[in-house]
Amino acid sequence: MKPRDPVARWLAAERAASEAEAEAALAALLADLDQPAPPAGFAARVMRRAAEDGVLPVAAAAPARWRSWSPRVSWPQVMRSTWARAAAVLLLLTSGLTVALALGALQPLLAGFSSGDLVAGLADLATAVGAAVTGLAEAVEYFAALRRAIALALGSPVVALALGLCLALAAGGFRLLHDILQRERSWSYVDPI
């Protein structure tokens, strides 16, 4: 088949205003064309960037095992090893030394506190908690009063109608804004039909 034939078939369908035939002919014409492919290594570059950005889907976490924090090793078996025993002794020694040093370092700090300071601090804390509870109760009372006032106002048909109108206006405004944003995101703002 000569290259001109598919073109002629398509153009003839266009002239005949045969929509379906023209579509099929153009699709057949373009199907013969190979499409441009991305440069070699594109997939690898995407994967590298995805890994760098940390966006690769991560496997769902396995169901939590009860006491998953517990060691899976058998301690008696481990402790049979001389190396394990030596490591345990070393661990105990260093832990003890650390605790002793820490206590020594904290001694001057702890000496500055008295039991009176502790009682005063606890009293301040109790006062602050009491004030917070009182503030919360006042806020609850305020909102309850507001709810009663709104319920009373809505009992009036005029107020209810005004509120309905306001809600309708707000909904219309949101819809308009949504449509504008959608249009902005599509091609239709270039060529409105």
Place this chain on the structure above:
Amino acid sequence: MAPTALSTLATLTDAELVARALAGSEDACRGLVLRFERPVYALILRMVGDPSTAEDLAQEAFIKAFRNLASYDRERKLASWLFKIAHNTTLDHLRRGGLATVALEASGEDEGGGLADVLADTSTEGPAAAAERHDLARALERAIAGLRPEYREAVVLRYVEGLSYDEIAEATGLPLGTVKTFLHRARKALAVTLTAAGWGPETGSPPGS
């Protein structure tokens, strides 16, 4: 998860591939890219005209796809979803850089691998037919490049990627009627351009007149 051979991934459906990717298979993610890199890249290239920019945007589109893969509705066609991401990514880029300057004038003219080179394959036909095929490819390429970007995108999605009207509407965010109008106008414009370039009948009025 154990590595999966690409040949195995190639036999999976889109939904299965997505499921594996969501389960944490890096190979499935790579399989997704390999399966859709050509259409996504080709669509973006048609819209922006510059291969380097097209590759960057295609990369960005796949990254967005990975980031939102969990929200992909497997009842929908994966290609349409990816085209929608590619469309939005490209549109954002074009809006940042100025939509009016989009053109594909240079594509395929001097570089290898363009449509003209593909159609100019002389391995199966004589030199005269090959030359004519090359000319046709170039004319088609110019005609498509000369379309408005939104028409060009619709043409590629419909006649190259084979999407339905509904899928194009979904991918581009356009109303169905607008998609049909774009395609109709684009076809008429292509027909006029090709006829003017001498590919129409020797006599008779040009299509669409």
